[in-house]
Amino acid sequence: MSTEHTATGLIGAPIRRVEDPVLVTGKGCYVDDIHLPGMLHLAVLLSPHPHAKIVSIDTSAARAIPGVRSVLTGADISERVNIPAPMVVPGMKIPPHPPLARGAVHAAGTPVAAVVAQSRALAQDAANAIEVEYESLPAVTDAEKALEPGAPLARTELDNNVCFLSTKTNGDVEKAFAQADHICRMHIASPRLVAMAIEPRGAVAKPEPAGDLTMWLSTQAPHRARADLATALGFPEHRIRVIAPDVGGGFGSKGPLYREYVLAAYLALKLGRPVKWIATRSEDFVGVIQGRDQAMTSELALKKDGTMLGLKARVVANLGAYLYANTTTPTQRMMGMAPGCYQIQNVHVEVAAVFTNTVPTGPYRGAGRPEAVLNIERLVDKAARELGIDPLEIRRKNFIRPEQFPYRTGVNVEYDSGDYEKSLSEALRLSDYQELIRYRDEARERGELVGVGVSTFVEPSGGAGFESGTVRVERSGEFTILTGSSSHGQGHETVYAQVAAEKLRVSMDQVAIRHGDTLAIQQGVGTFASRSAVTGGGAMVIAIDRVVEKARRIAGHLLEAAAEDIVQADGGFAVAGVPGKAVTWRQLAAAAYGGRLPRGMEPGLQETAFFDPKRDAWAFGSHVALVRIDRETGRLAIEKLVLVDDCGVILNPLIVEGQIHGGLAQALGEILGEHMIFGDEGEVLTGSLMNYAVPRASDMPPLIVGETVTPNPFNPLGVKGVGEAATNGAPAVVANAVMDALAPLGIDHIDMPYTAPKLWAAIREAEAKRKG
Amino acid sequence: MSGKMERVTVPINVTVNGVKHEAEVEPRLLLVYFLREHLGLTGTHVGCDTSQCGACTIHMNGRAVKSCTVLAVQADGVKITTIEGLAPEGTLHPVQEGFREKHGLQCGYCTPGMIMTAVHLLETNSSPTEEEIRHALEGNLCRCTGYIHIVEAIQWAAQRMRSSHVSS
Known part of the structure; x- marks a missing residue:
């Protein structure tokens, strides 16, 4: 039994997803489904070595292949270009993280060279034609062993393998242990895991005529990706638009700005052409955070x-x-x-x-x-x-x-x-x-x-601070809701619409949930840490409350009643206890955008809230x-x-x-x-x-x-x-x-x-x- | 690799979702890229490079096949159905409907392949047991749903297809 078209009883109902008709018919649009005129393809050569000096890179064979447009190595990119990593823990060591290795690789899967060519296959051919001479360095893979004296240095720039030490202490621990009848001791390790979102990572970077940059990314956090991309490239944030189209799973792994995303943007700007990069599964196994x-x-x-x-x-x-x-x-x-x-x-x-x-x-x-x-x-x-x-x-x-x-x-x-x-x-x-x-x-x-x-x-x-919501009543009295929390399978377009429709006393099909585009959406954070209902849902509800309050005052003005006597009714507002005295959202929107407002009230019917619990x-x-x-x-x-x-x-x-x-x-x-x-x-x-x-x-x-x-x-x-x-x-x-x-x-x-x-x-x- | 690269192409004739296509393709071109990049049928997805995930599953002459494991030239003379051709525009195949009814998808990336596998199963076995369904999905990975709702979706579709068969 579907309750999709009734205005009440939506919160808590097992409503079928509004996202599904598109996705079950193959009409979804993931990054790899985007094809732009003149688009070139990026392939990245990864290091098979876990730790090595790069002695030499010979790109001549790659450059000689017809259809190859650009070949880059670490030496071609400014040392200022790095993946941003903030000082989350005071004093933590932050060694360089260039998009292409500069002089050495510190893990298997580190990008060493990038090729842009006319097709995906040509780019891969050319990447395979690059000759890299490595000189192996001692490697350490086990973190506990990395702490032992004499362990190889994972990052040769540092004097030991510790990035940071962090402690939390409360109460009187020594006294508690002194008073104990028994002390239970244990050592346990969690295995290293791969997130394995079925859609591999991907990016399309498009330079815009006025010098702006548009990027489609398989990301959980478009606004964060935009800010990080701006930092990485030294490119103005307000001239970047990041779009997260349909995203095929993330599970945390599509939070970071990946090196290949930076390379795609860098090369698109350099060549003045759209550039696409799509990871293979093998690349994801060594490129995605684990x-x-x-x-x-x-x-x-x-x-x-x-x-x-x-x-x-x-x-x-x-x-x-x-x-x-x-x-x-x-x-x-x-x-x-x-x-x-x-x-x-x-x-x-x-x-x-x-x-x-x-x-x-x-x-x-x-x-x-x-x-x-x-x-x-x-x-x-x-x-x-x-x-x-x-x-x-x-x-x-x-x-x-x-x-x-x-x-x-x-x-x-x-x-x-x-x-x-x-x-x-x-x-x-x-x-x-x-x-x-x-x-x-x-x-x-x-x-x-x-x-x-x-x-x-x-x-x-x-956690991770705020999330945002904007509720816009359109001239038709329908609702566009913008959330900073972009979905990659969680069903935001359904759940947020359920909540909004119930709070606004309208049917779900009168509410459209939009997300995943930094040009359309006010600042936002993203979807991870099980945060969307808590933070994004909270922001949306606060914005709805504000819209309802404004609409109530407009309704009072139109119905010639005190705002306190106006109550929400199905599809709009009514005067309490006076049957037939009501206005619809459409009438309210017409008043809000047509100037029939209480004295001194700003036109429009749209509210934004930022909520940080x-x-x-x-x-x-x-x-x-x-x-x-x-x-x-x-x-x-x-x-x-x-x-x-x-x-x-x-x-x-x-x-x-x-x-x-x-x-x-x-x-x-x-x-x-x-x-x-x-x-x-x-x-x-x-x-x-x-x-x-x-x-x-x-x-x-x-x-x-x-x-x-x-x-x-x-x-x-x-x-x-x-x-x-x-x-x-x-x-x-x-x-x-x-x-x-x-x-x-x-x-x-x-x-x-x-x-x-x-x-x-x-x-x-x-x-x-x-x-x- | 020699510096000189001759681009050889091979002509193929393929019928995809009822439409005949003639094309010249590189011998190494995988069928999935022919469908996606030459025909623009992007509903068939690529999720791995070792033929494990099944996101690229399509039907070749009525059989569910992983289109990343087939060369486009091998599809010469073959009838192909992709997710886009499963049901007439504006309608859903019972399996597609079942996935929606039972919340059998989340991110949707594995879904077209899952559905193509499930359709083939139900065409060969109209009343599969739960175990048979799980076995049939052996070659399709989903990372979002835990498969439980997918199995329920296929059971729902099986029921729907049996009852519509009886009534017609």
């Missing part, structure tokens, strides 16, 4: 009864070889949520962010959150086992309680609202938890490796998993998975569910087999879909999705983000279940992904130990 790769060493101080007294965590974060604008985000996220959903006030967290000769890292769905959840939730489970306490009991004993919100944590951030016990109870109910325990115990009796896991977690959403929105959830590991083969099967998430007020349950499913698939990748691996010399071992294991349709486990709803008091819609919920919570719950399954063998730790060979080897080793 996720996770944090190693965490923790200590949890507890009383005998399971009361948590203090937490120490040291995080070694692998940044890769080069910095982008958002490289530090995962480390900041990790630190800001280290104590999870527990009352731990004595906390010391430190991060060592480290350069290595690997592909740069950065935000990938979760961006530090899955690492933090994995760390605290594994630690709590391990502590429970060591103390002989039930894993549910230790959580319940230490939960922040509903009446404590807003709650300031031991890392000095304030959680807005929550009811963790309610969430856990719902997950236990939906999973039939006691039955799972009975099933596990019986299986264990038979010698089978079956485990049950629980994970209770918090996750910050929003100045705090993250803390979603939370409880997950339960039942797993089975085949003793003979090591194969892991997830037999049941229950995800209960709380994202505050639900705007469209269909879309929320879609976000949870998709987030889970990415979590499953981390759990089951995704792992970007570099060899000891830094060589790329998993550079394609042939050897990097993205989950397929048959990999999805039986799933039950539940919810609790705890409204967020700190934004207009009462919402919290949900885009990363399953990605954040699910790795930890499966890790806990796997460790529970392996506990009878005395195994207490294995890092993800849980591939069959890895589990098989651990089982064999444990069995050998027992026999020995």
